[in-house]
Each structure stands twice: as C-alpha cells, then as structure tokens.
Amino acid sequence: MLGQPQGAQTAFVPQELTTVRVQDPRVQNEGSWNSYVDYKIFLHTNSKAFTAKTSCVRRRYREFVWLRRQLQKNAGLVPVPELPGKSAFFVGSTDEFIEKRRQGLQQFLEKVVQNVVLLSDSRLHLFLQSQLSVPEIEACVQGCGAQTVTDAILHYAMSNCGWAQEEESRPALLPGGALRGSCASLGGPQGPGCLEPLPHWSDFGMDESRLDSPAEPAEPLGGPQEGQ
Numbered sequence: 001m002l003g004q005p006q007g008a009q010t011a012f013v014p015q016e017l018t019t020v021r022v023q024d025p026r027v028q029n030e031g032s033w034n035s036y037v038d039y040k041i042f043l044h045t046n047s048k049a050f051t052a053k054t055s056c057v058r059r060r061y062r063e064f065v066w067l068r069r070q071l072q073k074n075a076g077l078v079p080v081p082e083l084p085g086k087s088a089f090f091v092g093s094t095d096e097f098i099e100k101r102r103q104g105l106q107q108f109l110e111k112v113v114q115n116v117v118l119l120s121d122s123r124l125h126l127f128l129q130s131q132l133s134v135p136e137i138e139a140c141v142q143g144c145g146a147q148t149v150t151d152a153i154l155h156y157a158m159s160n161c162g163w164a165q166e167e168e169s170r171p172a173l174l175p176g177g178a179l180r181g182s183c184a185s186l187g188g189p190q191g192p193g194c195l196e197p198l199p200h201w202s203d204f205g206m207d208e209s210r211l212d213s214p215a216e217p218a219e220p221l222g223g224p225q226e227g228q
Contacts, residue, residue: 036061
C-alpha cells in the first residue's frame with residue numbers, strides 16, 4: 001500500500017459555521033399609536049458567503065415579512081422557511097407573545113442562512129448586515145443607491161465595530177418574558193418603561209395586506225382588542 005510522501009501534510013479545511021441570534025426585543029415609539037417591537041439580530045460567521053464576519057442590526061417583524069416574500073420570489077421552487085405568528089390575535093400576555101415571536105424569528109433565520117440558494121440573495125445580506133431600510137435595500141440591489149451591496153455592508157461594519165463586543169452585556173429577555181436592564185436601543189431612541197403594556201398591536205398580527213410597503217407607518221388593528 002502506498003503511503004503519503006514523506007513530509008506531506010493533509011490540508012486542513014475549516015468548517016464554515018454561521019451563528020445567528022434574534023434577541024433583545026424593545027418597544028420603539030412607546031406610548032404612540034404606531035409603537036412597535038424590534039429585535040436585535042446578531043450574526044457571527046466564518047463563511048465566505050458573508051462580507052462581514054460579525055454584524056448586529058435591529059429589525060421589526062414586518063421587515064421579516066418583506067424579506068421572506070423577496071426570498072420566495074427569487075428562490076423559485078426552493079421552499080423558504082415559515083415565519084411565526086399567522087394569527088391576528090394572541091391569547092396570552094404581551095411578553096409571552098413577544099418571546100414566542102422572537103423564538104420563531106430566530107428559527108426562521110437559522111434555516112435561511114443554511115440554504116445556499118437563499119444565501120445568494122443580496123437582499124438577505126443587506127437585511128442581516130446593514131441598517132438600510134427596505135426601500136434603501138431595494139435601491140441598492142437594483143444599482144440605484146449611492147453604494148454597492150458590498151460597500152453598504154462594509155460601511156456599516158466599520159461604523160458598527162463596537163457592537164459585537166457589547167453583545168453579551170446588552171439587555172436580554174428573561175425566561176419569564178421580562179426585559180432585563182436598560183431600554184436604550186442600539187443606535188435608537190432611549191427611554192424607560194420596557195415592561196409597560198403596548199398601547200396597540202400594530203406590529204403583532206400577520207395582516208400581510210398591510211405589509212406591502214414597510215416604509216409606511218403601521219396602523220393599529222381595527223376594532224376592540226381581544227384578550228384584554
């Protein structure tokens with residue numbers, strides 16, 4: 001049996017790994033008619049598919065809905081994972097609803113980043129690794145923006161270098177659904193009162209007819225609120 005030539009070594013190819021976490025839900029515009037909850041998306045990877053190896057952004061639920069629609073439109077026959085929360089109302093506490101949605105959003109992204117077809121969509125990368133709005137993402141992908149997709153991600157990564165180090169010390173959702181620590185958002189408005197009930201359920205339901213234009217303010221669901 002022939003052996004390896006003397007001095008030859010087997011090349012080590014590191015396994016590509018991507019970790020994505022959805023956490024730290026926070027109420028934005030609290031006390032107003034268009035209040036909503038957004039979530040921090042933390043991503044760390046050694047995959048060559050990603051421009052930045054560490055990123056941290058905040059996204060709200062209807063941006064996830066937009067992303068899934070675009071992925072499905074561009075993926076053809078490749079199935080796209082489902083999003084959580086298909087019912088307009090949730091029977092239970094607000095904190096329980098937010099936690100269930102957070103878990104569902106994380107499961108959605110975990111499946112998406114493992115699919116090579118979905119990873120080829122530039123919208124996904126801008127969604128995960130830049131804080132561009134939905135119209136800005138569309139403009140960038142279509143070549144109408146001020147930056148290319150790669151430039152937009154790198155520009156955000158350079159302005160975002162401290163977030164990864166701060167990630168473990170940021171407030172998190174406790175097992176019971178309560179928010180721990182400060183309400184200060186990453187790069188967003190600050191304010192107390194994380195644990196107060198939301199005045200509206202504008203971003204809680206899955207009324208997809210209102211989600212075609214994510215740049216427009218969300219409207220509260222009409223009629224009396226159920227379960228309250």
